[in-house]
Structures are given as C-alpha cells and as structure tokens.
Amino acid sequence: MARSSSKKPPEAPAEPMPARIEPCVAMLVDKPPKGRDWAFEVKWDGYRLAVHVEPGRVRIITRGGYDWTDRFAPIAAEAQQLGHETMILDGEAVVLDDHGRSDFGLLQRALGRKPSLHDPREILFFAFDLLYLDGRDLRRLPLRERRRLLESIVIAVSAGVIRLSEEVEADGEEFFRIACAHGLEGIVAKxxxxxxxxxxxxxxxxxxxxxxxxxxxxxxxxSTMPGAIGRLLLAARKGEGLAYVGGCGTGWTYQESMKLRELLDEIVTDAPAVALRRRGAVFTRPVLVAEVEYRAWTQDGKLRHPSFKGLRERADEATIFELLDTRLTE
Known part of the structure; x- marks a missing residue:
C-alpha cells in the first residue's frame, strides 16, 4: 500500500528584488479628475525617496538614483523594525511646520551641515506605495491592493518617523479647494x-x-546692499544643456542673501552655462539648484513672479525642470 506524501507543494520561487525602481511621476494637470476610480492624497513638499529593506541593511534611494541612507538614518533604522525581511516603500521625506504642513525649507535646514534649530529626527517619511514585499514584486498589482498591503505594515508604527500618506475620500475639486485654503502645495490623484x-x-x-x-x-x-544678491539667474534643462528662464529677486532675507552670495562666490566662472549677456552679472558653475515658486510662464519662456524657497543639490538631477521643444514640463 502506497504511503500518502506529507510533503508540502513547492512554493513559487521568489522574484529578485530590484536594485532600483525608476519612480512613477505624476503628470501636472489643471484640475482634479472625476470618478470613483480615482484616489486623492495631499501633495507632499519634500524629497521623493524609495526605502529598500534588504537582508542585513536598508538603502534609501533618491528619485535620481542616489544613495542618501546616511542623511535619513532615523527612517532607515525604523524601516528595519517593520517586520519584513525585504520591502520597497515609495514615499516622500518631509518636515512639518507648526500647522502640520510639509515645508521644503525646514527640510533643507534639517538636512543641512550647518547648525540648525531643526533636528534630523524631525524628518518624517510618508509612505504612499509598496512596490516589493518578501520576495514578491507588487508592481503588477492594482493600486488598491498595494495600498491594502501598505496599510497593514505602516499603520502599526503611525507614531514613528515612517507614516502612511492617507487617501482622502472626497470629491477631487472640493478636496483641492480645501487643500489650497489651508496653504498646502496641492493634491495628487491616482x-x-x-x-x-x-x-x-x-x-x-x-x-x-x-x-x-x-x-x-x-x-x-x-544687490545695491553690500554683500547681497539682487537677482538669481536661473536655467532649466533643455536637451543636453541648459536654457535661461529668467531671474528671481525675492524670497530671502538680507542675511540669507549674504550667505547665498558667499556660496555662489566660491563657484564663480568665466564660462557661462547659458547664452546670456547681462551687464554686471556674475556667472557661476551650474552646481546649485534653486527651489522656486512662481505663478506662470511668460510668452517668451520666462518665469512669472518667481520667489526663492530654498536650495537643492544638482546631484539629484531628476528634479530639475525640463524644457521640451516649445512645451514646458517638469
């Protein structure tokens, strides 16, 4: 008489964990979409990051593909405690102001090498997607299923530095109106x-x-003020080079302007990165990036009413605005 086998059926082989996943990037539109197929979230104002939990280590990768694990050590440490051997979280690192709004300037100061009132432990990571979990690539699943798995992992540590970016059950236009009234940067629809x-x-x-x-x-x-800046000269990516998009002369205090000029005076060059002739201008190597708020574009492709909000690093090239032919994109 043959024995019945007690062996379990073989498990499906694990899918290799990607070393890096190019992030999904939202398209800029003028108004929220309609319909029950859309989920809405707050648009966070920070650094887009992917948190890779791997056996024995955690890597935190920027949108441009750079490893910034050391800059976000508290996030990396908490990610190891989420109870899974392998995982990739997609989300945004932010610092919140006194009103609970993400503020890019506060984040930059918390990450800065100079003394700051903001501690790096104030940096939070709002997770909004789960791309890989315990040997399974989740990218082929619909968002609703990825979110269900994400919520089961992150809600348990909601008081820590890793938090869930909540979906909002609301009409898109009404949510957008409320977001703007509360001083938020905007919303995201998925x-x-x-x-x-x-x-x-x-x-x-x-x-x-x-x-x-x-x-x-x-x-x-x-500037006419000693040691300060009157206007920053700005450029966007265009093809393999850069194109001038105008100047920015607001958004800083006199003290901040002086510090910014000190930084720029260290990278002065005689070879401008753009084709621009302007009397009295000081040209610099294109290694610093300005975060700029503005209202619109002029017909000749210049920024309308720009205001300086902070500095980024050129290393994360993916964040720089790009001009495509006659169209503007980001």
Whole structure:
C-alpha cells in the first residue's frame, strides 16, 4: 500500500528584488479628475525617496538614483523594525511646520551641515506605495491592493518617523479647494485600478495650488546692499544643456542673501552655462539648484513672479525642470 506524501507543494520561487525602481511621476494637470476610480492624497513638499529593506541593511534611494541612507538614518533604522525581511516603500521625506504642513525649507535646514534649530529626527517619511514585499514584486498589482498591503505594515508604527500618506475620500475639486485654503502645495490623484509604471504617467496626476519647481542657478546680479544678491539667474534643462528662464529677486532675507552670495562666490566662472549677456552679472558653475515658486510662464519662456524657497543639490538631477521643444514640463 502506497504511503500518502506529507510533503508540502513547492512554493513559487521568489522574484529578485530590484536594485532600483525608476519612480512613477505624476503628470501636472489643471484640475482634479472625476470618478470613483480615482484616489486623492495631499501633495507632499519634500524629497521623493524609495526605502529598500534588504537582508542585513536598508538603502534609501533618491528619485535620481542616489544613495542618501546616511542623511535619513532615523527612517532607515525604523524601516528595519517593520517586520519584513525585504520591502520597497515609495514615499516622500518631509518636515512639518507648526500647522502640520510639509515645508521644503525646514527640510533643507534639517538636512543641512550647518547648525540648525531643526533636528534630523524631525524628518518624517510618508509612505504612499509598496512596490516589493518578501520576495514578491507588487508592481503588477492594482493600486488598491498595494495600498491594502501598505496599510497593514505602516499603520502599526503611525507614531514613528515612517507614516502612511492617507487617501482622502472626497470629491477631487472640493478636496483641492480645501487643500489650497489651508496653504498646502496641492493634491495628487491616482487611479486605484492601475499597476505601478515607472516614468511620467497619466495614471498619477498632480494639481498644484501654486507652481513650484527646481532650476539651476547659473549666476547672480549683485544687490545695491553690500554683500547681497539682487537677482538669481536661473536655467532649466533643455536637451543636453541648459536654457535661461529668467531671474528671481525675492524670497530671502538680507542675511540669507549674504550667505547665498558667499556660496555662489566660491563657484564663480568665466564660462557661462547659458547664452546670456547681462551687464554686471556674475556667472557661476551650474552646481546649485534653486527651489522656486512662481505663478506662470511668460510668452517668451520666462518665469512669472518667481520667489526663492530654498536650495537643492544638482546631484539629484531628476528634479530639475525640463524644457521640451516649445512645451514646458517638469
């Protein structure tokens, strides 16, 4: 008589964990979409990050593919305590102001090498997607299923530095109106039924209360005030090079302007990064990036009413605004 086998059926082999996943990027649109297929979230004002939990280590990767684990050590430490051997979280690192709004300037100061009133432990990571979990690539699943798994992991540590970016059950236009009234940067809409695709996709859309993007600093015009800056000269990516998009002369205090000029004076060059002739201008190597808030674009492709909000690093090239032919994108 043959014995019945007590062996369990073989498990499906684990899917290799990607070393890096190019993030899904939301398309900028003028108004929120309609329909029950769309989920809405707050648009966070910080650094887009992927948190890779691997056996024995955690890596934190920027949108541009750089390893910034050391800059976000508290997030990395907490990620190891989430109870899973392998995992990739997609989200945003932010610092919240006194009103609970994400503030890019506060984040920059918390990350800065100079003394700051803001501790790096104030940096929070709001997770909004789960791309890989315990040997399984989740990108082919619809968003609603990825979110269900994400919520089961992150809600348990909601008081820590890793938190869930909440979905809001609301009409998109009403949510957008309320977000703008509360001084938020905007909202994000995502199709619940779609898998995760890298690159800029219509499945994810962002609607901004004001426009805000990153531009390369290519020089400055001195202020009439001693040691300060009158206007920053800004450029966007265009093809393999840069194109001048105008100047920015507001958004800083006199003291901040002096510190910014000190930084720029260390990278002065005789070879401008853009084709621009301007009397009295001081040109700099294109290694610093300005975060700029503005209202619109002029017909000749210049920023309208720009205001300086902080500095980024050129190393994370993916954040810099790009000009495509006659169209403007980011």
């Amino acid at each position: 199709r619940r039924d779609k898998p995760y695709h890298s690159g800029r996709r219509p499945d994810w859309q962002k609607i901004k209360c004001v426009r805000r993007d990153s531009f390369v600093i290519v020089g400055y015009e001195p």
